[in-house]
Structures are given as structure tokens and as C-alpha cells.
Amino acid sequence: MINKSSLCQQAVELLRKRILGQAFLPGQRLDEAALAADLGISRTPLREALKILSAEGLVHVKPRRGCFVAELALDDLDEIFPIMAMLEGRVAYEAALKVRPEDLKRLDALHEKLEKHAAARDVDRYYEVNYVFHDALQELAGNRWLQHMIGDLRKLLRLSRHRSLKLEGRQQESLAEHRALMAALHRRDAETAEEVMKNHLLAQLTALRRMAARQEAA
Amino acid sequence: MINKSSLCQQAVELLRKRILGQAFLPGQRLDEAALAADLGISRTPLREALKILSAEGLVHVKPRRGCFVAELALDDLDEIFPIMAMLEGRVAYEAALKVRPEDLKRLDALHEKLEKHAAARDVDRYYEVNYVFHDALQELAGNRWLQHMIGDLRKLLRLSRHRSLKLEGRQQESLAEHRALMAALHRRDAETAEEVMKNHLLAQLTALRRMAARQEAA
DNA sequence: TCCTTCTATCTTGTATACAAAATAACGCAT
DNA sequence: ATGCGTTATTTTGTATACAAGATAGAAGGA
Numbered sequence: 001m002i003n004k005s006s007l008c009q010q011a012v013e014l015l016r017k018r019i020l021g022q023a024f025l026p027g028q029r030l031d032e033a034a035l036a037a038d039l040g041i042s043r044t045p046l047r048e049a050l051k052i053l054s055a056e057g058l059v060h061v062k063p064r065r066g067c068f069v070a071e072l073a074l075d076d077l078d079e080i081f082p083i084m085a086m087l088e089g090r091v092a093y094e095a096a097l098k099v100r101p102e103d104l105k106r107l108d109a110l111h112e113k114l115e116k117h118a119a120a121r122d123v124d125r126y127y128e129v130n131y132v133f134h135d136a137l138q139e140l141a142g143n144r145w146l147q148h149m150i151g152d153l154r155k156l157l158r159l160s161r162h163r164s165l166k167l168e169g170r171q172q173e174s175l176a177e178h179r180a181l182m183a184a185l186h187r188r189d190a191e192t193a194e195e196v197m198k199n200h201l202l203a204q205l206t207a208l209r210r211m212a213a214r215q216e217a218a
Numbered sequence: 219m220i221n222k223s224s225l226c227q228q229a230v231e232l233l234r235k236r237i238l239g240q241a242f243l244p245g246q247r248l249d250e251a252a253l254a255a256d257l258g259i260s261r262t263p264l265r266e267a268l269k270i271l272s273a274e275g276l277v278h279v280k281p282r283r284g285c286f287v288a289e290l291a292l293d294d295l296d297e298i299f300p301i302m303a304m305l306e307g308r309v310a311y312e313a314a315l316k317v318r319p320e321d322l323k324r325l326d327a328l329h330e331k332l333e334k335h336a337a338a339r340d341v342d343r344y345y346e347v348n349y350v351f352h353d354a355l356q357e358l359a360g361n362r363w364l365q366h367m368i369g370d371l372r373k374l375l376r377l378s379r380h381r382s383l384k385l386e387g388r389q390q391e392s393l394a395e396h397r398a399l400m401a402a403l404h405r406r407d408a409e410t411a412e413e414v415m416k417n418h419l420l421a422q423l424t425a426l427r428r429m430a431a432r433q434e435a436a
Numbered sequence: 437t438c439c440t441t442c443t444a445t446c447t448t449g450t451a452t453a454c455a456a457a458a459t460a461a462c463g464c465a466t
Numbered sequence: 467a468t469g470c471g472t473t474a475t476t477t478t479g480t481a482t483a484c485a486a487g488a489t490a491g492a493a494g495g496a
Contacts, residue, residue: 006281006449008269032478042451044262047479051226051266055273057366063224064457064478079363086304145297148275149367224479250448260481265449282448282487 007041011049014039019058019069020158026071030059057156072160074212077205080153085201087150088134092181092197094141096190103140104186110136111182118175123165133178164207173203225259229267232257237276237287238376244289248277275374290378292430295423298371303419305368306352310399310415312359314408321358322404328354329400336393344389351396380426388425395421 015035018024036046050067053059060068072080099107110133117126138147165171177200184193233253236242254264268285271277278286290298317325328351335344356365395418402411 008449009281033476043478044450044452048266048269048449051269052273055270063227066478076363079361082308083305083361083364083367086308087301090300090304143297143301145294145371146301149301149371153363153367226479251446261448262480262482266479284448284488 006045008045008048008052011039011041011046012052015049015053016056016058016155019053020155022161024069026069026159026161028069030067030069032067056152058159070156070159072156074209077157077160077162077208080157081201081205081208084150084153084157085198085205087146087153088201089194089198091134091138091141091143091146091150092184093190093194094143094146095137096185096188096193098140098142099185099188103136107133107136107182107185111178114178115175118171121171123163123171126165126171127163130174160208162208162211164204164211167207167211170207173207174200177203224263226263226266226270229257229259229264230270233267233271234274234276234373237271238373240379242287244287244377244379246287248285248287250285274370276377288374288377290374292427295375295378295380295426298375299419299423299426302368302371302375303416303423305364305371306419307412307416309352309356309359309361309364309368310402311408311412312361312364313355314403314406314411316358316360317403317406321354325351325354325400325403329396332396333393336389341389348392378426380429388422391421391425392418 024030030050032043032046032050036043039046050059050061054061054067058070060070062068110129113129114126114133117129138150141147165174177196180196181193181200184190184196242248248268250261250264250268254261257264268277268279272279272285276288278288280286328347331347332344332351335347356368359365395414399411399414399418402408402414
């Protein structure tokens with residue numbers, strides 16, 4: 001890893017990774033001095049990094065109190081997923097309008113991988129490729145602002161420790177939804193692509209709720 | 219105004235106001251030392267403020283180069299307005315589901331003002347009340363994340379020097395759209411409310427493009 | 437005259453120092 | 467012991483100092 005960018009930027013990226021990787025407890029207070037010492041930098045760039053993460057919603061700064069890792073309640077998921085559904089739906093719509101044969105080839109290849117990882121029950125790789133797939137779609141759509149907003153929300157959602165795909169049967173459903181999406185893309189059927197993507201996201205929310213309910217019971 | 223919060227926070231608010239109030243030229247470089255001196259603070263809190271504004275998209279930080287006031291091209295508006303249309307449409311949808319009689323009374327009162335200011339050709343007041351109206355609707359919808367995202371985008375849009383409502387005739391159209399929205403809210407017709415709001419936003423984009431074309435010609 | 441290159445100056449990025457607020461610790465009274 | 471008030475300590479917020487990169491300007495050559 002090359003140390004070219006500013007310490008602030010590096011700190012942002014590292015802390016983001018740590019926060020999203022659950023290296024901190026949700027709600028945990030981040031001690032500036034300790035963190036700075038840990039990262040081997042001074043408090044000045046660290047504080048700038050924390051302000052950025054705060055603007056991203058990954059931490060909350062309470063004046064004179066310190067910085068706390070954000071936590072997402074189930075209620076937040078209820079609010080965020082419908083928004084994501086709209087935004088990602090729109091991506092699918094725009095992507096379907098612009099998709100070229102070579103793009104379809106690339107997406108098909110990704111989808112292929114998805115099927116493979118699903119068959120192998122490799123949830124982590126599935127997640128990874130799934131991310132790349134959605135990212136490729138966003139690039140196709142070519143709407144920078146849409147991309148930006150979705151990126152922000154996606155980061156936020158990763159704060160939630162719940163992984164809906166771990167739920168029984170959900171991975172198969174997810175795969176089926178992806179297949180339907182691919183079919184719509186091949187037909188350049190933007191309306192259907194949008195609808196399928198929307199439902200894909202909303203189904204994730206439903207799965208998450210089901211999972212939370214089960215955890216509650218246990 | 220009381221100076222209770224941190225200098226960083228104050229700087230954020232002041233600079234935001236200045237940027238949105240077109241006190242800086244779009245693309246203008248912000249000299250840290252000069253700005254800090256102007257605000258009567260040191261560079262430390264100022265830099266934190268700039269990082270926050272950068273995360274909001276109001277400025278762009280180029281490493282080792284400085285901080286520049288963001289500028290919105292017409293292309294950006296083309297991308298942002300459809301997103302806003304979806305988000306505000308969703309607000310209208312959720313608001314229509316939750317609206318209570320007393321809320322309708324309040325919205326009616328605001329709409330009444332809107333009609334009055336339109337009749338008086340008072341563009342600034344119309345703008346102001348229009349903002350309050352949309353805000354009231356957001357509160358009704360009660361989706362904090364939706365509110366947050368719309369707030370961010372709305373700020374961004376204000377970077378654009380274009381103000382569509384100033385276009386002759388557009389105000390009448392805008393008013394008509396508002397009337398249709400109120401009617402849908404009274405009927406608690408969420409789908410229609412969403413559709414009307416979407417079209418309201420998209421019509422604004424069309425008006426902006428018309429205005430830009432006219433400016434181009436002049 | 438124009439381009440290049442070296443130098444001087446300016447600006448950003450980072451560390452450190454210090455003040456004020458918040459937290460923790462202690463002693464005291466009940 | 468428990469609750470309260472005072473003091474000590476930690477921690478945030480801000481200013482300042484300094485180093486390294488970027489910019490501008492001058493000098494020299496084509």
C-alpha cells in the first residue's frame with residue numbers, strides 16, 4: 001500500500017473499513033488521542049477524518065462529548081431500504097436503456113459467478129460479486145449523483161450487522177431475482193428491470209425483518 | 219445570534235450560507251489563511267469545516283491544491299432532478315398515507331399563502347413558503363433518512379444560479395401542480411400524490427432547461 | 437520573443453501546545 | 467454506606483509553528 005494521499009484521507013479510508021468491518025462496537029466512543037496514537041498520526045488530520053465520517057453518517061459527533069460510532073436500528077432499515085429500492089431501481093432502469101452487447105457479456109459473466117458461489121454456499125464471495133454486479137450496473141447507468149447517493153446509503157447499510165443472505169432460502173430467492181433482472185436487461189426492458197430491482201431490495205428488507213424477529217425469539 | 223457552538227460548526231453554517239448565497243464565484247478557490255482571517259478563526263477549525271462542506275458536495279478539495287467552490291453544470295441538474303423527483307415523490311406518498319385532518323388544515327393554510335403570493339407576483343415569498351410547504355410534507359412523511367437525502371440534494375441544487383420559478387408562466391403551472399397535490403392529499407390518494415410531486419419536480423427541470431436555452435440565445 | 441530551469445515565495449498538510457469544558461476522583465457530611 | 471460538593475484529571479477545541487509540496491517569478495539559453 002502506497003502512502004501517497006494525505007493522512008486525513010488515509011485515516012478516513014482506514015476508519016471506514018474498521019467501522020464497516022465491525023472492528024468497533026456500535027455506539028462506541030472513539031477517543032481521539034488513543035486513535036491518533038493507534039494510527040500513528042496526530043489529532044489534527046484524525047479530527048478532519050472524523051468530520052468527514054460524520055458527514056457520511058458513520059459516526060456521530062457530540063459537541064464537547066466526543067465521537068461515537070453510529071448504529072442502525074431496525075427502524076432505520078425500514079426507512080432506508082425503500083429509498084435504496086427506488087434509487088437502485090432507477091439505476092436498473094437507466095442501465096437497461098444504455099446497455100450494450102459487450103456490457104451484457106460482462107454482466108452475464110458476473111451473474112455466472114454469482115450462481116457458482118451460491119451453489120457452493122459461499123456467502124462471502126456471493127456478497128462480494130453481488131457488490132461488483134451492482135457497481136457495474138451503476139457504471140452503466142452513468143449517473144454520477146445517483147451513484148454517489150447509493151454509495152453513501154450502501155455504506156450506511158453495512159453498519160447493520162444483519163446479513164439477509166444467511167437466512168434459509170434467501171440466497172435462492174436473491175438469485176432468482178438476479179436472473180429476472182438479467183432477463184429484463186437482455187430484453188432492454190427498463191420498466192421491468194426497475195421493478196425487479198425494487199422488489200429485490202424490498203425483499204432483502206423483508207428477509208432482514210424475518211431474521212431480526214427470529215433473533216428476538218432466541 | 220449566540221456563539222455557543224464550536225467555531226468549526228459556525229464556520230460550516232456561515233460558509234454554507236455564503237456559498238449558497240452566491241457570495242463566491244463558482245469554481246473559486248478558497249484560500250485557507252485568508253478565509254480564516256476573514257472569519258476571525260484559525261485554520262484548524264476552518265479546515266474541519268471545509269472537509270464537512272466537501273462531504274456535502276458544496277466544495278471540492280483537491281489535494282495539495284486547495285479548496286474550490288463547487289459548480290453545477292446543466293448536466294448535473296439533469297441527473298439530480300430525476301432523483302429529487304423520486305425522493306420528493308416518495309415523501310408525498312408517505313405523507314398522503316399519514317396525513318391527519320389537522321395536518322391538512324395546516325397545509326391548506328400554507329397553500330393559501332402560496333396562492334396569495336403568486337397573485338401578488340411576490341417571487342421571493344412564494345419561494346420561501348414553497349420551501350416551508352415541502353418541509354412540512356417531509357415532516358409528515360416522518361422518514362428521517364429521506365429528509366436527510368432531500369436536504370443534501372436541495373442544498374446542492376441551490377448552487378445552481380438558475381431559479382426556475384422566476385420564469386414567467388412557470389409560477390402558474392407550479393401553483394396548479396400544488397393544487398393537484400393538495401387534492402390528492404385530501405383524498406389520501408398516495409399514488410396520485412407521488413405522481414403529481416414527481417411531475418412537479420420534473421416540470422421544474424424542463425423550465426430550467428428552457429431558461430438556460432433562452433440565456434444561451436441572449 | 438519564447439521556452440526552460442532554477443530559485444524564492446506561498447499554501448497546504450501535520451504536529452504540538454495550550455485553554456476550557458467535561459469527567460472522574462476524592463473527601464465530607466448525613 | 468450514600469449523596470453532595472469540591473478538586474484533579476482527562477479530553478475536546480483551538481491556535482500556532484513548521485515541513486514539504488505547489489506556484490510564481492527571474493534568469494538564462496535557443
